[in-house]
Amino acid sequence: xKALSLTNIRKRFGPLxxxxxxxxxxxxxxxxxxxxxxxCGKSTLLSIIAGLEELTDxxxxxxxxxxxxxxxxxxxxxxxxxxxxxxxxxSVRRNLAFxxxxxxxxxxxxxxxxERVADLLGIAHLxxxxxxxxxxxxxxxxxxxxxxxxxxxxxLFDEPLSNLDAKLxxxxxxxxxxxxxxxxxTIVYVTHDQVEAMTLATSIAVMRDGEIQxxxxxxxxxxxxxxxxxxxxxxxxxxxxxxxxxxxxxxxASLELGRDGGPENAAIPLPPxxxxxxxxxxxxxxxxxxxxxxxxxxxxxxxxxxxxxKVDLVEITGADTIVSFTIAGQxxxxxxxxxxxxxxxxxxxxxxxxxxxxLFDRExxxxxx
Amino acid sequence: xxxxxxxxxxxTVGAYAVAFFFLFxxxxxxxxxIITSLKPExxxxxxxxTYYPHDPILTNYVDIWNQSSFPTLMMNSxxxxxxxxxxxxxxxxxxxxxxxxxxxxxxxxxxxxxLVVRMFPAVLMIIPLFLILRAFGLLDSHxxxxxxxxxxxxxxxxxxxxxxxxxxxxxxEKAARIDGCTRxxxxxxxxxPLVRNGLAATAIFVAIAxxxxxxxxxxxxxxxxxxxxxxxxxxxxxxxxxxxxxLAAGGIISIIPVIILFxxxxxxxxxxxxxxxxxx
Ligand SMILES: Nc1ncnc2c1ncn2[C@@H]1O[C@H](COP(=O)(O)OP(=O)(O)OP(=O)(O)O)[C@@H](O)[C@H]1O
Ligand SMILES: [Mg+2]
Numbered sequence: 001x002k003a004l005s006l007t008n009i010r011k012r013f014g015p016l017x018x019x020x021x022x023x024x025x026x027x028x029x030x031x032x033x034x035x036x037x038x039x040c041g042k043s044t045l046l047s048i049i050a051g052l053e054e055l056t057d058x059x060x061x062x063x064x065x066x067x068x069x070x071x072x073x074x075x076x077x078x079x080x081x082x083x084x085x086x087x088x089x090x091s092v093r094r095n096l097a098f099x100x101x102x103x104x105x106x107x108x109x110x111x112x113x114x115e116r117v118a119d120l121l122g123i124a125h126l127x128x129x130x131x132x133x134x135x136x137x138x139x140x141x142x143x144x145x146x147x148x149x150x151x152x153x154x155x156l157f158d159e160p161l162s163n164l165d166a167k168l169x170x171x172x173x174x175x176x177x178x179x180x181x182x183x184x185x186t187i188v189y190v191t192h193d194q195v196e197a198m199t200l201a202t203s204i205a206v207m208r209d210g211e212i213q214x215x216x217x218x219x220x221x222x223x224x225x226x227x228x229x230x231x232x233x234x235x236x237x238x239x240x241x242x243x244x245x246x247x248x249x250x251x252x253a254s255l256e257l258g259r260d261g262g263p264e265n266a267a268i269p270l271p272p273x274x275x276x277x278x279x280x281x282x283x284x285x286x287x288x289x290x291x292x293x294x295x296x297x298x299x300x301x302x303x304x305x306x307x308x309x310k311v312d313l314v315e316i317t318g319a320d321t322i323v324s325f326t327i328a329g330q331x332x333x334x335x336x337x338x339x340x341x342x343x344x345x346x347x348x349x350x351x352x353x354x355x356x357x358x359l360f361d362r363e364x365x366x367x368x369x
Numbered sequence: 370x371x372x373x374x375x376x377x378x379x380x381t382v383g384a385y386a387v388a389f390f391f392l393f394x395x396x397x398x399x400x401x402x403i404i405t406s407l408k409p410e411x412x413x414x415x416x417x418x419t420y421y422p423h424d425p426i427l428t429n430y431v432d433i434w435n436q437s438s439f440p441t442l443m444m445n446s447x448x449x450x451x452x453x454x455x456x457x458x459x460x461x462x463x464x465x466x467x468x469x470x471x472x473x474x475x476x477x478x479x480x481x482x483x484l485v486v487r488m489f490p491a492v493l494m495i496i497p498l499f500l501i502l503r504a505f506g507l508l509d510s511h512x513x514x515x516x517x518x519x520x521x522x523x524x525x526x527x528x529x530x531x532x533x534x535x536x537x538x539x540x541x542e543k544a545a546r547i548d549g550c551t552r553x554x555x556x557x558x559x560x561x562p563l564v565r566n567g568l569a570a571t572a573i574f575v576a577i578a579x580x581x582x583x584x585x586x587x588x589x590x591x592x593x594x595x596x597x598x599x600x601x602x603x604x605x606x607x608x609x610x611x612x613x614x615x616l617a618a619g620g621i622i623s624i625i626p627v628i629i630l631f632x633x634x635x636x637x638x639x640x641x642x643x644x645x646x647x648x649x
Contacts (some may be wrong), residue, residue: 073550
């Protein structure tokens with residue numbers, strides 16, 4: 001059964017169309033991450049699922065009920081906000097129990113549920129405090145507790161970790177992951193942090209300007225991005241984009257890198273499997289995408305397709321060495337092993353696995369291979 | 370060093386002198402009012418000025434309470450003030466909340482309009498208000514006067530309360546709605562406790578303004594059924610007599626409720642006016 005189905009969701013604020021026909025669905029126990037840059041409509045979509053915003057058009061189905069006209073409290077959902085939105089005038093205990101209290105759950109059951117969640121999240125010793133007396137991480141836990149306590153069908157998280165410092169964020173991230181594994185909850189999670197998205201999600205929907213660019217499993221988003229936007233948004237350091245053309249050569253083809261009319265060109269012969277699915281129209285303008293970590297150093301002899309270049313800049317991070325170089329007049333980076341410590345200007349031969357080459361149409365920016 | 374110390378002391382003395390000067394300016398009339406209210410008639414209207422009553426009496430208080438319509442005037446003032454405060458609190462709170470927390474078309478224009486309304490001198494509004502109230506048959510009634518008061522007190526209330534609501538994060542209402550509240554329920558259960566002090570402060574400003582108002586009351590009430598104490602007191606000044614003692618006693622009685630109210634909520638009010646952001 002689908003825990004959530006969205007059909008053609010549209011939302012307008014006056015003349016501004018914020019959501020332009022969103023279709024999404026999520027299986028029971030799934031973890032859907034909405035990923036996208038600021039202002040693309042992630043929070044608005046979440047508010048529509050929660051019933052906090054009216055939708056202009058479309059259908060929201062939670063479980064097997066159409067929820068379009070349901071009050072937020074009747075949707076059997078819980079939400080965790082970026083600012084936590086704990087009730088400042090109430091104790092932590094009261095904060096946790098408030099939703100149950102409003103649903104007229106009896107006192108004993110309330111107390112039991114609060115204890116259970118407080119133990120689960122390790123906040124039992126904080127129950128009598130006010131939110132103002134808690135640290136950021138503790139508030140975050142209380143906010144999660146308030147969602148967990150009602151045992152809803154669907155959890156909505158709106159950038160719950162973005163107010164935490166880097167270390168705590170990593171820690172809470174893995175706790176959320178563990179909770180999800182343990183409780184088998186269904187979660188829709190908004191973030192603009194791609195690492196959060198990659199590590200938490202069972203499925204990622206990348207959004208841009210109110211439209212979904214790609215909705216797939218994290219590995220698919222990473223290995224087969226549907227267009228240039230997705231390819232550029234996910235992954236750090238960012239994927240290299242190199243303008244070029246596909247040129248037929250013998251019974252195969254080669255990728256000729258270089259801007260149109262540019263002085264320098266570099267032709268890289270490609271095996272047929274790299275071009276699977278591309279009609280061999282000679283001279284087709286493409287953008288070649290290669291992730292920095294897909295490049296490796298070729299020291300003589302055979303390997304994948306490759307090219308010669310020079311080292312422009314070296315950044316040593318400790319875990320690896322990031323080398324910037326220029327190919328066919330375009331800048332790119334490679335992520336190489338940490339034991340490689342080149343000097344500026346050194347000659348360098350790089351190669352890549354043709355299976356990790358992404359080709360995008362230069363006009364539509366959609367994936368070709 | 371010594372000269373620095375001396376100049377510091379001079380500054381302190383100077384500051385106190387200025388403070389006392391203004392304190393005297395503010396307090397002297399009230400002190401004089403109290404003294405006058407305790408003097409018998411012959412001591413007030415006398416060629417030699419007495420600074421304190423030789424034989425203080427309470428007859429002025431007894432007389433104005435028992436032998437004039439003063440209790441009715443007080444009651445009218447009380448009813449009108451209460452109505453004004455209730456209207457402002459109910460409607461003004463809702464308005465201030467939506468101005469603060471929601472986005473809607475025309476919001477900015479409306480807010481500015483409300484500020485501009487405040488800038489007109491009250492005299493300008495009296496004639497149109499008079500005509501409007503007459504059209505609705507509300508002239509010379511408690512409700513009519515209270516509505517007239519809201520015309521200039523509501524903007525004050527809304528602007529002050531908006532300031533307090535602005536410190537409340539927008540997501541609180543959303544969280545409360547998901548937890549099962551309606552919008553109004555969220556306002557009452559979750560938001561209002563956070564702006565309680567501000568509400569007390571604002572409501573008291575409105576109450577004091579309504580309680581002491583003179584000009585609207587003079588123009589919009591005509592009978593003892595709705596006349597308020599400032600007007601009633603003024604009307605006691607007859608053509609041939611000027612009952613200073615009674616007027617002073619009336620003045621003192623009428624500020625007693627204000628003082629009591631102040632004493633009760635003083636702490637809350639100061640906290641409300643100096644409050645920073647609500648801690649989440
Ligand atoms: N109530 C509203 N009225 C008018 N415009 C709104 C309203 N709420 C949101 N918007 C607009 O809708 C767009 C999408 O907002 P939304 O909050 O959904 O973005 P987001 O993807 O969550 O961004 P962020 O990552 O910054 O939180 C923005 O341009 C925003 O200004
Ligand atoms: Mg957002």
